[in-house]
Amino acid sequence: MMTENKKSTRDAFIDGLLSVGEGNRKIVTVAADSQSRYGSFVNLYRERSFNVGIAEQSMIGIAAGLALAGKIPVVTSYANFLTFRACEQIRVDIAGQNLNVKIVGTDTGFSSEWLGYTHMALEDVASIRSIPNVVIIDPADYNEAFAATRAAFEYKGPVYLRLRGRKKENLVYDRIQDFQIGRGNVLRKGKDAVVISSGGAVYDSLKAVDLLRQNGINAALIDMASIRPLDDELILNFVSKIKTVVTVEDHNIVGGLGSAVAELLSENTRDTTLLRLGVKDSFGTAGTDEMLKKKFMLDTDGIASGIRSFIENHR
Structure with a gap:
């Protein structure tokens, strides 16, 4: 059922991350100078939060290493920087080894607004679809994004989660009990x-x-x-x-x-x-x-x- 309330998918990811991260110490975050996208997680779990600076390619490589060490890393940045600047690293370091890394691209579609086409992710799905092994999830609203975040961490393997920006959006769902990958x-x-x-x-x-x-x-x-x-x-x-x-x-x-x-x-x-x-x-x-x-x-x-x-x- 559709309602007129508004929430952002970025907030849904943060809430979903906190809900699974509290009980699973294997989950770690890696940021390319974008720790705000993880909300309070970085303050609650400083020992599980890493910031590599504006270096998306290094972020992916470090996440791959953490995955090989048994951790469940999540990386996030503007979707176009992740899927194009770090495309080779996603392909070789993560997908090629089918590693359990969660890749969260934000500000997709038109949600980067006045930043223009350099920040506007309108080709990110095409980039990731060309790479084997990576699940692609594009949730409709806060409630679906929250459930999809939890499902992404339950899935063992690389996942690309596509989110919009900070702006609050209309809800499509009143609630979603769970999210099933591969189901419409x-x-x-x-x-x-x-x-x-x-x-x-x-x-x-x-x-x-x-x-x-x-x-x-x-x-x-x-x-x-x-x-x-x-x-x-x-x-x-x-x-x-x-x-x-x-x-x-x-x-x-x-x-x-x-x-x-x-x-x-x-x-x-x-x-x-x-x-x-x-x-x-x-x-x-x-x-x-x-x-x-x-x-x-x-x-x-x-x-x-x-x-x-x-x-x-x-x-």
Whole structure:
């Protein structure tokens, strides 16, 4: 159920980290001069908190060493710095050895706002999807991010957790009992199209689907926070009955959720039409989250308009 309360996914990660970190002394944090992203954990557990300065590549290497020593390290920074500046280290040091490291990228989508495209992570999922072994989770709101954080630490292996910035966001869920990696969540049932969304795009997708219902278009909506592994079974079950599919993401349509769904459909289905809504092979720019969603037609009205036009053109 959707509410109008607002909380940030970054706060959800901190709360989730504290909830699992208290009882598990193997959990350690490594920061690239970004210890504030761990909240009070660094003050409560100073002996388990390390700061390497603005050196993301070194941070990944140190985390790999800690994992080899039996610890469960978590690293965090701006998502674009992690997934591009330290991409080789993630690939070789962590994924190549399938180490139990949790990688938390923040300020994804448009949430870095006025910092512009240098800090705007719109290609981070594509980068990590190109690397084997790494689970990718893109939660929709505070409650899903809290549950996903706990699930990430329960999972043995590398996980990339995709979060937004400090800004508080609308909640999609009143609560989530647990989060299952590899499972999507059906938010709306429908017959005219199936909309698959993740992360910061889920709330606006939900509002768009509800808006379309007022205009006679009955679309289903799946929150696919688990981008890898994807919930193949759930998607293919829907597509066996509904041939119109739309993906929505606050990410470039190349390499992200839309690409993952396109790959699944192309290999397993026939006569399916797919629309990918997201940033269309371009960079982001400076502006508020609201301004940029509108610019890229990823606000409620833009998503609804895109889905409506696609359905009408394929009738």
